[in-house]
Amino acid sequence: MKKAKRARKPAVDAVSPMTTADATVATLTAHGIDTIYALPGVHNDHFFDALARAGDSVRTVHARHEQGAAYMALGAALATNRPQPYVVVPGPGLLNTGAALLTAYGMNAPVLALIGQIPDADIGRFLGHLHEIRDQAGIIARLVDWSARIKAPHEAPLLVNEAVRSMYTGRPGPAALECAIDVWGRKGAVVLQPPLPIPEVPIDEDAVANAAKRLGASKRPLIIVGGGAQDASEDVRRLSKMLQAPVLSYRRGRGVMDDSDPFSVMLPLGHELWREADVVLGIGTHMLYPHTMWGLDNDLTVIRIDADPEEPARIRKPAVALIGNAQPIVRRLLSMLPKHMGKRASRVEEMQERQAKLRQRLSKLKPQLAFLEAIRAELPEDGIFVDEVTQLGFAARIALPVYRPRTFLSPGYQDNLGWGFATALGVQDARRDVPVLAISGDGGFLYTANELATAVRHRIPLVTVVFADGAFGNVRRIQQERFGNRVIASDLANPDFVRFAESFGAAAERARDAKALRAALKRAFARRDGPTLIEVPVGPLPSPWEFIMMPPVRGNIATMR
Numbered sequence: 263m264k265k266a267k268r269a270r271k272p273a274v275d276a277v278s279p280m281t282t283a284d285a286t287v288a289t290l291t292a293h294g295i296d297t298i299y300a301l302p303g304v305h306n307d308h309f310f311d312a313l314a315r316a317g318d319s320v321r322t323v324h325a326r327h328e329q330g331a332a333y334m335a336l337g338a339a340l341a342t343n344r345p346q347p348y349v350v351v352p353g354p355g356l357l358n359t360g361a362a363l364l365t366a367y368g369m370n371a372p373v374l375a376l377i378g379q380i381p382d383a384d385i386g387r388f389l390g391h392l393h394e395i396r397d398q399a400g401i402i403a404r405l406v407d408w409s410a411r412i413k414a415p416h417e418a419p420l421l422v423n424e425a426v427r428s429m430y431t432g433r434p435g436p437a438a439l440e441c442a443i444d445v446w447g448r449k450g451a452v453v454l455q456p457p458l459p460i461p462e463v464p465i466d467e468d469a470v471a472n473a474a475k476r477l478g479a480s481k482r483p484l485i486i487v488g489g490g491a492q493d494a495s496e497d498v499r500r501l502s503k504m505l506q507a508p509v510l511s512y513r514r515g516r517g518v519m520d521d522s523d524p525f526s527v528m529l530p531l532g533h534e535l536w537r538e539a540d541v542v543l544g545i546g547t548h549m550l551y552p553h554t555m556w557g558l559d560n561d562l563t564v565i566r567i568d569a570d571p572e573e574p575a576r577i578r579k580p581a582v583a584l585i586g587n588a589q590p591i592v593r594r595l596l597s598m599l600p601k602h603m604g605k606r607a608s609r610v611e612e613m614q615e616r617q618a619k620l621r622q623r624l625s626k627l628k629p630q631l632a633f634l635e636a637i638r639a640e641l642p643e644d645g646i647f648v649d650e651v652t653q654l655g656f657a658a659r660i661a662l663p664v665y666r667p668r669t670f671l672s673p674g675y676q677d678n679l680g681w682g683f684a685t686a687l688g689v690q691d692a693r694r695d696v697p698v699l700a701i702s703g704d705g706g707f708l709y710t711a712n713e714l715a716t717a718v719r720h721r722i723p724l725v726t727v728v729f730a731d732g733a734f735g736n737v738r739r740i741q742q743e744r745f746g747n748r749v750i751a752s753d754l755a756n757p758d759f760v761r762f763a764e765s766f767g768a769a770a771e772r773a774r775d776a777k778a779l780r781a782a783l784k785r786a787f788a789r790r791d792g793p794t795l796i797e798v799p800v801g802p803l804p805s806p807w808e809f810i811m812m813p814p815v816r817g818n819i820a821t822m823r
């Protein structure tokens with residue numbers, strides 16, 4: 263794995279007396295971790311002092327709200343796929359990070375939550391200590407798959423190592439470590455340990471052969487990719503070519519295929535191809551929409567590749583389940599497939615025609631598409647787009663061309679409004695070498711707009727475009743269309759976003775149309791010393807939902823579930 267290469271040898275391997283905090287920081291740096299997102303407080307004072315004494319080896323980026331710190335860690339983890347810690351106080355501090363941690367779980371992101379605790383001896387006694395919360399460990403255990411409490415200095419290296427390994431083992435995702443206020447500063451004999459190797463999952467050769475046989479015999483195969491395919495991009499592209507199979511992506515799988523390839527298909531075309539498909543290969547995706555909305559029947563063979571052994575059969579048992587990391591499995595499939603298939607007729611022209619027809623249909627979303635064109639024209643191919651739960655985000659998921667893996671970040675099934683701006687700050691902080699663009703609605707942006715202060719303080723050159731329609735526009739449209747125009751709780755009183763951003767010391771301007779947005783973006787990307795906000799005032803935008811929530815096209819939903 264990438265992280266093993268970057269891992270450093272711990273500075274001390276002999277037994278030496280250290281505090282729990284020092285041992286934790288030393289082990290984090292041994293994993294190549296060089297940044298921690300943070301909001302301090304008395305429970306973690308010894309830990310912060312260890313960070314201060316660690317000097318240049320770890321950069322501490324402090325946010326203005328714990329959710330900001332946790333979203334930034336999420337962004338950094340998503341941008342790099344490397345372990346990314348954040349540290350906060352217990353109780354309210356932990357709960358303030360809840361939505362970010364939940365989203366990290368849903369996105370299988372390697373975020374490490376470091377959470378303070380009340381005095382060790384009093385945990386569970388309900389004495390009313392500062393920030394005490396009932397069963398904090400139990401709450402954390404519901405949010406992540408792996409968690410533990412560090413109870414003594416010598417445990418720190420072992421538990422940090424296990425936490426990091428857990429993030430890349432089985433179903434990937436976040437992990438958490440608690441430590442009590444009086445344990446961080448406790449000194450004891452510590453043996454620092456190098457990072458643990460990530461166990462390789464053996465490939466089930468019979469299952470791969472079975473999948474290769476079925477894919478080789480297929481007439482109209484379809485590949486569906488999710489977040490779990492991001493590191494298998496090259497091999498998925500080869501597989502698509504070999505099988506002449508279109509590859510569908512929606513939110514987390516965007517960028518696995520290069521959208522200049524006509525075989526890279528977005529949701530509405532995928533829906534059409536699902537109806538015709540005889541064999542579907544799902545790679546690192548829940549396949550929830552196809553399974554639960556588009557319909558299944560016995561003429562459709564489903565093959566799944568997933569890191570989580572329990573995932574493939576959750577909705578319906580697939581014909582073949584291949585468990586492990588996508589990349590080596592797809593590679594093995596590629597080597598076996600030629601035995602099971604002849605040369606295939608090219609579907610390039612067919613796919614080009616289908617793409618052209620879809621573009622026609624999508625022209626219904628013209629206002630959104632014009633803004634997305636301006637964005638794409640200025641955001642370089644390796645620039646990273648961070649999506650939000652807003653009209654422009656919904657359109658981007660089905661229409662923004664994406665060319666490279668990990669350059670389109672969307673919150674996945676949580677679709678967690680307000681995640682975008684602070685997450686994008688973490689992305690830009692971790693990838694200062696590429697431009698990062700966040701979009702937001704006026705609703706979503708104010709969830710974490712306070713973190714403009716963090717962006718200025720830490721000179722994070724993120725560019726944010728806020729599309730301001732004076733409403734929770736999506737909610738309002740549903741109320742208008744489906745609830746007899748009884749509009750409730752969906753109008754918004756907004757600040758002047760330009761003056762608001764400027765008051766933090768950020769650069770800001772207003773762009774009233776797509777052309778002005780493009781010009782503003784050019785100026786913004788040229789600025790690398792701090793954040794830029796661009797406000798785009800918009801009216802109501804056409805609904806994208808007919809292209810996203812699509813009806814059954816095969817089988818009988820009721821009997822298949």
Ligand SMILES: Cc1ncc(C[n+]2csc(CCOP(=O)(O)OP(=O)(O)O)c2C)c(N)n1
Nearest residue numbers: 652653678679703704705706733734735736
């Ligand atoms: C955490 C969370 N709370 C509430 C929602 C429900 N929700 C979905 S879209 C939306 C409105 C978004 O408003 P805005 O950010 O202004 O985007 P717009 O639809 O106006 O473009 C809301 C409240 C959600 N998805 N996530």
Ligand SMILES: [Mg+2]
Nearest residue numbers: 703704733735
């Ligand atoms: Mg809005």
